[in-house]
Amino acid sequence: MKIFFKILIISFLSISSLRAETFSLLSEYNFFQDIKGQVPNKGIIPYHIANPLFSDYTYKFRFVSMPDNSVASYNHEQVFDFPIGATIIKTFAYPVDDRNLKKGFQLLETRLLIHKKEGWIPVSYIWNDNQTDAEIKFIGKTIETSWIDKNGISQNVRYRVPNINQCKSCHQINKVIKPIGPKGRNMNLDFLYKEGQKNQLEYWEFNDRLTNLPKRKIPKPAIWDNESFSVAERARAYLDSNCAHCHRKGGSAGNSGFYLSLEQNDGVALGVRKRPVAAGRGSGGMAYVIDPGKPEDSILLYRMASTDPGVMMPELSRSLNHKEALPLIYDWIKEME
């Protein structure tokens, strides 16, 4: 009988190498002390980033796990160089009531990026109804749900868990999968740890999790909804984190020639008086991606304000409008000359 099982296992493995590399349940990784409460085990570092991607108003709980005695290397404009064996963990959740987070969360999915020798592997786990564990799913899922927003209004949403190809489409650059969030300029923030409030970079370094921090003072990132920064700084920060993972050279929207990274300085590449190429009805009848001074004539804003899948941008990760961000982009284009 033993051989039968061996064959079974071999057959199973040969069907999908993906499954062989990952656990089928999130709990099996042992990341959490309290999985439902998203309390990490010792050594798993929670973090946040300056400008998260808007994902239909979900909250995101982020953690990184690194093998003992391994360390990530600082990189300001790119993602840190993480050691092999590192895993980036991100749980998406809706608050029951956004006015009172103590009422708890509905956990939707937990995404992992696992750093293997052959590269970063994306996998997604979908939470069960009892919220006791999450199960691996390669093909995504639609979750129809609702939450009470900050204004006390119940919002319905058709939340899409991405399939593995969709994960790749945002995370690939020149066909290589990489994390997006934890880059130096996105991480120079305080975080409230168990031990108290500390700067993330200093905390990582102090705990031997980060090396090669520059000696010079690291600039504080502009934060899109912090009005102490200028409109332009905030708008560029927002577009960088919401668009530039695809809209960069080598990204999934690299063919557009429309690049929104913070480092981009060329006006036309940034969309200024750039004509649409393959936008179809995404152009909304407008001539330019950004028509300076005229947000109402700018394709960029039109597509950000749409929820029609054939028009809207980003194509993935949202089905609702980000109402708080649209006025910022409006103001930014309005003040352009």
Add this chain to the structure above:
Amino acid sequence: MKISLSKIIVINFFIFINLTGSLFSNTIQPGPLSYEEIQKALILSKPGDIIELGEGIFEFEDGLSLDVNNVTISGEGINKTILSFKNQKSGAEGLMITSSGVTLKDFAVEDTIGDAIVVKGANGINFLRVRTEWTGGPKETNGAYGFYPVQSTDVLIDGCIAIGASDAGIYVGQSERIKVLNSIARYNVAGIEIENSFYAEVIGNLSEHNTGGILVFDLPDLPQQGGHHILLENNIVRNNDTENFAPEGNIVGNTPNGTGIMVMANQFVEIKNNEIKNNATAGILIASYQDEAEDKNYNPIASNIFIHGNSLINNGFSVDKIRASPISEVTNGKVPDIIWDGVVPFIEWIGLRSSQRIILGDNYSDSDTPIFANLKLMTKYLISSLHKVDTNYENYRGELNPIRPVIFEKD
């Protein structure tokens, strides 16, 4: 315990059956679970796999995607296996391919909310007898592209049909080594469009009832530009009579109603032995890129366009006065079948340099009126009092080396 090889094979065989669900058919049939089944098959497939889709209408609410090399998706026929996205709720396109060496054959993709089939960054993609269609006819709300390979190499589109795209039915952009063969494009804004691409042959296709039959364009501000070496041969380009329905703002929205073949800002284009008939604005239109472009690497002017052996019948009988105003402003009544805007670099216009722009071999027409016109728009804009349209065919007669056949890397 001794166990024979044949036993292992038998056991394995049964396991295989268990895991795949059925012994006799791996074909996925239409049904309420078919979206999950297909997307799962696409994700778990391995190079060399064939994913078979049964006959009938598959109805999907979300887009499909494939990122595994050398997979074949095979239906049972261009009108038999239909992937309908009429109720699409997410995904910007019907089917997205991001891997190389994929073959799509014998099925149709209908009524996607955006583009029908997008292929990005593939080294090798084959479309064989595939149809993309918006079934409600030409509408501004249709998706932009039917077939949309971009930034790819070794692109083969053979025996395909594209209907109703609000930009181009068959579009190949920023790609290299392309063959578009034996295909049909109808009721699109552009029937077939080759854009910012190198080494393409478009042979034996039928493009009719579009706004423009076949377009060869080059546009600025893109990662790949400077389109060159494009052969258009033995195509039938007729009755392109659908009013331009592209959403405003799109470049293709400038395509004049009733254009047969249009070349904009490319180098080395051979237009050979095509039958070009009943296109209201022009049979063949050669133009420069008209909008201002800041892009210093961009060449807006066409050169080495070799036109010969074409049969030109009844074109230019009713010029689109809005989109082709440069033509209607300098001509009256029926205009010649072949129109060149005559835009050249300034240094060339004053005669300090010369280069080959338009080269005419023998072309056939049943018309008594001239079949070629150089609109000389440079002169018109710079010294309008001296402006005169040049219809002297012999001034442009010449010969250019034929464009060599496209050879795919794997061939």
